Amino acid sequence: MTLKSFISFGIALCCILLTGCERQVSFSADVKPILDNYCVSCHSGAGEGEAASGFSVDDYDSLMQGTKFGKVVVPGSSMSSSLYLVVTEKVDPKIHMPPHHDESLAEGRGFALSRTNIETIGTWIDQGAKNN
Ligand code: HEC
Numbered sequence: 821m822t823l824k825s826f827i828s829f830g831i832a833l834c835c836i837l838l839t840g841c842e843r844q845v846s847f848s849a850d851v852k853p854i855l856d857n858y859c860v861s862c863h864s865g866a867g868e869g870e871a872a873s874g875f876s877v878d879d880y881d882s883l884m885q886g887t888k889f890g891k892v893v894v895p896g897s898s899m900s901s902s903l904y905l906v907v908t909e910k911v912d913p914k915i916h917m918p919p920h921h922d923e924s925l926a927e928g929r930g931f932a933l934s935r936t937n938i939e940t941i942g943t944w945i946d947q948g949a950k951n952n
Pocket residue numbers: 855858859860861862863868869870872873875887892902903906907915917918919929933
């Protein structure tokens with residue numbers, strides 16, 4: 821491989837990697853289905869999660885409103901968003917979401933989100949948490 825072709829290969833590779841990272845995550849097509857599958861049973865209506873925290877995942881507006889204590893999404897920063905932090909392993913196991921601490925496990929509902937689902941939520945927030 822000549823130096824010139826090596827450089828153009830490098831540039832092409834960077835472009836592929838960059839566009840890969842830039843894939844636009846959609847709220848309605850990507851994020852909402854995750855919330856509907858794993859969160860809505862507790863975070864809607866009379867669910868225990870909404871009762872305890874005031875946090876409902878019914879729609880975009882309620883999601884952005886957050887809990888009774890404040891917002892859980894900081895657009896542009898997943899690392900400042902409790903919505904993201906509670907689904908990663910970055911928080912105390914007691915507040916992992918969906919709950920998979922000892923009591924939940926015993927009740928057969930302890931499971932974590934897949935890595936892909938966690939990253940989808942994180943990327944959506946980092947891209948501005950748009951209602952797209
Ligand atoms: C089995 C019921 C249940 C499920 C399923 C569930 N939650 Fe929760 N969630 C709770 C309860 C109960 C609380 C209140 C916990 C507390 O305050 O100790 C809570 C609290 C929260 C909070 C507020 C945390 C805080 O204190 O700031 C967030 C954010 C949250 N849940 C997100 C989610 C997300 C996202 C999902 C889906 C991936 C989810 N939850 C699934 C029951 C649930």
